[in-house]
Amino acid sequence: MSTLxxxxxxxxxxxxxxxxxxxxxxxxxxxxxAVIGPNGAGKTTFMDIVTGKTRPDxxxxxxxxxxxxxxxxxxxxxxxxxxxxxxxxxxVFEEQTVQENLLMALRKDRGPLAVxxxxxxxxxxxxxxxLAEEIGLADALLRISGEMSHxxxxxxxxxxxxxxxxxxxxxxxxxxxxxxxxxxxTTAILVEAAKTRAVVVVEHDMEFVRRLNCKVTVLHGGAVxxxxxxxxxxxxxxxxxxxxxx
Amino acid sequence: MNRSFIARNPSVxxxxxxxxxxxxxxxxxxxxxxxxxxxxxFVKTLGKxxxxxxxxxAMDLIWGYAGILSLGHFAFFGxxxxxxxxxxxxxxxxxxxxxxxxxxxxxxxxxxxxxxxxNQIFGVVGSSEFPLIWFFADSLVLQLAFVVLVPxxxxxxxxxLAFRSRVTGVYLSILTQAMTLGLSLYLFxxxxxxRGNNGLSGLQNLPGVTAPQSAVSLWFFWASALxxxxxxxxxxxxxxxxxxxxxxxxxxxxxRVRFLGYSVESYKLAVFTLTAxxxxxxxxxxxxxxxxxxxAEVAPIASIYLAVWVAIGGRGRLYGAVIGTAFVxxxxxxxxxxxxxxxxxxxxxxxxxxxxxxxxxLSFVFVTLYAPRGMSGLIDLLVRKSRGEDT
Numbered sequence: 036m037s038t039l040x041x042x043x044x045x046x047x048x049x050x051x052x053x054x055x056x057x058x059x060x061x062x063x064x065x066x067x068x069a070v071i072g073p074n075g076a077g078k079t080t081f082m083d084i085v086t087g088k089t090r091p092d093x094x095x096x097x098x099x100x101x102x103x104x105x106x107x108x109x110x111x112x113x114x115x116x117x118x119x120x121x122x123x124x125x126x127v128f129e130e131q132t133v134q135e136n137l138l139m140a141l142r143k144d145r146g147p148l149a150v151x152x153x154x155x156x157x158x159x160x161x162x163x164x165x166l167a168e169e170i171g172l173a174d175a176l177l178r179i180s181g182e183m184s185h186x187x188x189x190x191x192x193x194x195x196x197x198x199x200x201x202x203x204x205x206x207x208x209x210x211x212x213x214x215x216x217x218x219x220x221t222t223a224i225l226v227e228a229a230k231t232r233a234v235v236v237v238e239h240d241m242e243f244v245r246r247l248n249c250k251v252t253v254l255h256g257g258a259v260x261x262x263x264x265x266x267x268x269x270x271x272x273x274x275x276x277x278x279x280x281x
Numbered sequence: 282m283n284r285s286f287i288a289r290n291p292s293v294x295x296x297x298x299x300x301x302x303x304x305x306x307x308x309x310x311x312x313x314x315x316x317x318x319x320x321x322x323f324v325k326t327l328g329k330x331x332x333x334x335x336x337x338x339a340m341d342l343i344w345g346y347a348g349i350l351s352l353g354h355f356a357f358f359g360x361x362x363x364x365x366x367x368x369x370x371x372x373x374x375x376x377x378x379x380x381x382x383x384x385x386x387x388x389x390x391x392x393x394x395x396x397x398x399x400n401q402i403f404g405v406v407g408s409s410e411f412p413l414i415w416f417f418a419d420s421l422v423l424q425l426a427f428v429v430l431v432p433x434x435x436x437x438x439x440x441x442l443a444f445r446s447r448v449t450g451v452y453l454s455i456l457t458q459a460m461t462l463g464l465s466l467y468l469f470x471x472x473x474x475x476r477g478n479n480g481l482s483g484l485q486n487l488p489g490v491t492a493p494q495s496a497v498s499l500w501f502f503w504a505s506a507l508x509x510x511x512x513x514x515x516x517x518x519x520x521x522x523x524x525x526x527x528x529x530x531x532x533x534x535x536x537r538v539r540f541l542g543y544s545v546e547s548y549k550l551a552v553f554t555l556t557a558x559x560x561x562x563x564x565x566x567x568x569x570x571x572x573x574x575x576x577a578e579v580a581p582i583a584s585i586y587l588a589v590w591v592a593i594g595g596r597g598r599l600y601g602a603v604i605g606t607a608f609v610x611x612x613x614x615x616x617x618x619x620x621x622x623x624x625x626x627x628x629x630x631x632x633x634x635x636x637x638x639x640x641x642x643l644s645f646v647f648v649t650l651y652a653p654r655g656m657s658g659l660i661d662l663l664v665r666k667s668r669g670e671d672t
Contacts, residue, residue, distance in 0.1 A: 086540065114542035126537045128530045135526045145543050147551045151524045199542065 037100070039064045039233050040118075040203055045084060045094030046257075054080040055091065056257035064202065067229035069244045069265075070237045072254035073277060078237045079123075081254065082205050086120050087113045099202075115145065119201035123208045125188035129181030133172055133191055136180055137163045140195035163198070170194035170224060186217035193224055203233040210243045222246045241265075286521040293517045296600050297510055304506040311502075313495035321495045325570045326614060328502035330607055332567035333590070335509045337606035338599055339556035339563070340587050342516045345596030346525065347552045348532025350450075352584045353457030354560045356464045357432035359579035361561030362568030363468075364431055366481035367415060368424035369569060372488035374401045375419070405479050412474030428565040429558045436557030437550065444546040444553070449535070458581045468576035480575025484568050498570065505566045509603075512559050517599055519555070528552060589645050595655025604656050613637060 042060040046053065055077045062068055072078055083089035085096060087110045096105040098116060105113055114120075127136050138155055141162065155163075167173045170190040175183065180191055189209060196204055206225065210218045225247065228234055238244050244251060244265060251268050253260045255277045261268045268274050287293055307327055310318040319327075336358050343349050378397045382389040389397075400409040417423040443456055471477035487497060519525065530538045531545055539545050568574040587606075594605015615621055616637035624631040648655055 109544070110539045111542050111544045114540055120540050122537075122540075126534055128526070128533055128537070130529065130533060131526060138523060139526050139530060140541055145541075147524070147547050150527060150543075151519065151522070153523045155523075195541070 037063065039099065040085065041097045043095050045091045045096065047080060047084065047089060047091045054257050055084065058258055060252065060259065062233045062235060064233060065229065065231060067226065067234045067247055067249035069247055069249055069251045070235060070254060071244060071251060076254040077257040078254055079207065082120060082207060082237065085205065086110060086118060117202035118205065119196040119199045120205040121192050121196055121207060121209065123211065125185065125192050127180045127188050127191050131180060132177050133167065133180050134163055134176045136191060136195055137166055137198050140198035142200045166194050166198050169197065171220060186213050189213065189221065197228060201232065204228060206234065206236045208238055209236065210238065210240055218243060286518055290517055290521055292600060293514065296513060300506060300510050304503065307502065308499060311499055313499040321498045324498045324502050328498065328505045328570045329567050330610055331505035331509045332563045333610050334603045334606045335512045335563040336560045336587060337591050337602040338512055338516050339559040340591045341596055341599055341602035342520065343552050343556045344588065344591060345602065346520050346532065347528040347549065349549060349553065350454045350588065351457045352454045352588060353461040354556065354587060355583035356461035356579050357436060357557040357560035358564035359574065360432045360435065361428045361564030362574040363475060363481065364424050364427040365565040366484050366568055366574050367418045368421050369484045369488065370402060370481050371398065371415065371418040373483065373486055374398050376488055403476065406471040406477050414474050428561050432557040432561035433554055436554045440550045440553040444549045461579050461584055462581045465576045465579045478575060480573055482573040484574065485572040501566060501570045508562055508566055513599060589641065593644060593648050593655050595657030598657045601655055601657030
């Protein structure tokens, strides 16, 4: 299987502390992957590196068939290359409607001039409605997103990610603070998305990871500790020692 | 969603209608063309107020919508005034000089005329040479282009440097203060070529125009009203669509907009430059009505007042910026113009000229703490009441 994203030998330190230590990671074009690990394992820093927020001291981050290096590219440019990220806290534009949020995320020319004269076409509006249906917000299109529940905001943010039509989705703790029913739905949305693109989910919650039913990468001390199916990694003695045993 | 933006923003039409009505009423009551109930100097005050409202609309775009608290937009306002002032002063002086030299025996050479104009304009700073920046002062068209271009280019360069380095929040505000302070200090120098602290004066006299000030004041009043109407329309259109969504997004969560793939810096730069151009136009209309411009006009305090007006009016709504600016600046000129009667308390006399600033400061604090939506919040309340909704 070809790889969509290849991270190899990446190291980054903050004030002498090695947050990421010679980390290597690969993912294919249509794959679901869960990344787990204790606090401080470097999960969020890993995402920061891929999305251009943090620049690694060493190593390579290569993207796509042409193996373009993402290091040094601006965040916005990396997004336009096809990497979408969902943050831990749901961050939607609270003063704007669901529709406005989704329209902003829609994959379109992002230059100021093009945006200034942009008028949503019928196809765009239909696309937004379709997205809203996927994330269960079809009835809430004209609602101000700040008025919605925590779970609905999480879905809206996932919807905004899908609207960008990225080839790789990075999702940070999507199930945090959700009710069991909301979790189930979130799982379904993510599994559906992973059929056509790569999805990386960072998660603490083992039950949620089990439901995703995918390959798992365990991070510890900024490096990969184990990789494989959930059953495989949970039997690994190292993993039990540093993470599950606690 | 696909209706025209006017249909989606009925407040724009209401505003334009009220502005038109106001213009008509003032014209009818004016000395120049009407019954004379409104004095020429008050027409000028109203015209100047409209220009201040225009820069306030620009301020609302950059602060209220894009969330960038620029405390330097009066630099652009002043530059617009200087650009048009250069032509006004040059051309009027030239006509006077040509007329007086024509009485001589020999017809004057172009060099003699030029030297005499230079003497007239720059004698006050001990020079008679034309500085290089006056090279195009004889061309009205070019100087009018500079009204937009000079503030625009300054904003483009300054904004590019500041936004590219990701300077945000209070640091950006301080930087813009430094910019306007720097400009002001530079203009104070006689060597700046714009007559130092004397500034440019006599701007109320249009060269080659014999009409009385009562008429000229109305022309400028109309032009100011037109500029405000067009500026309001332009800014309302800019904030109505997806561009508005993006800049409001930048205000609320800059990083998130970046992670949607938008180049936040380009948007900030675009807004900064556009508002600088609008400010330049507002200044170019303001100073011929004021009659004089000097470096004190672009002192840092002016831009701070601008932020206070917009805050009191209610930022994030264009009509709020207009209401706040019109109200505060008119009340301000009433209090500081000596028209407000002093209050004698026996042991102490309240002189409004001194106390007005304290009043203004207190109301700013009050609005910030208790009425973040400012005066336009009251309008919201009335609209909701009239619709019979619960607040």
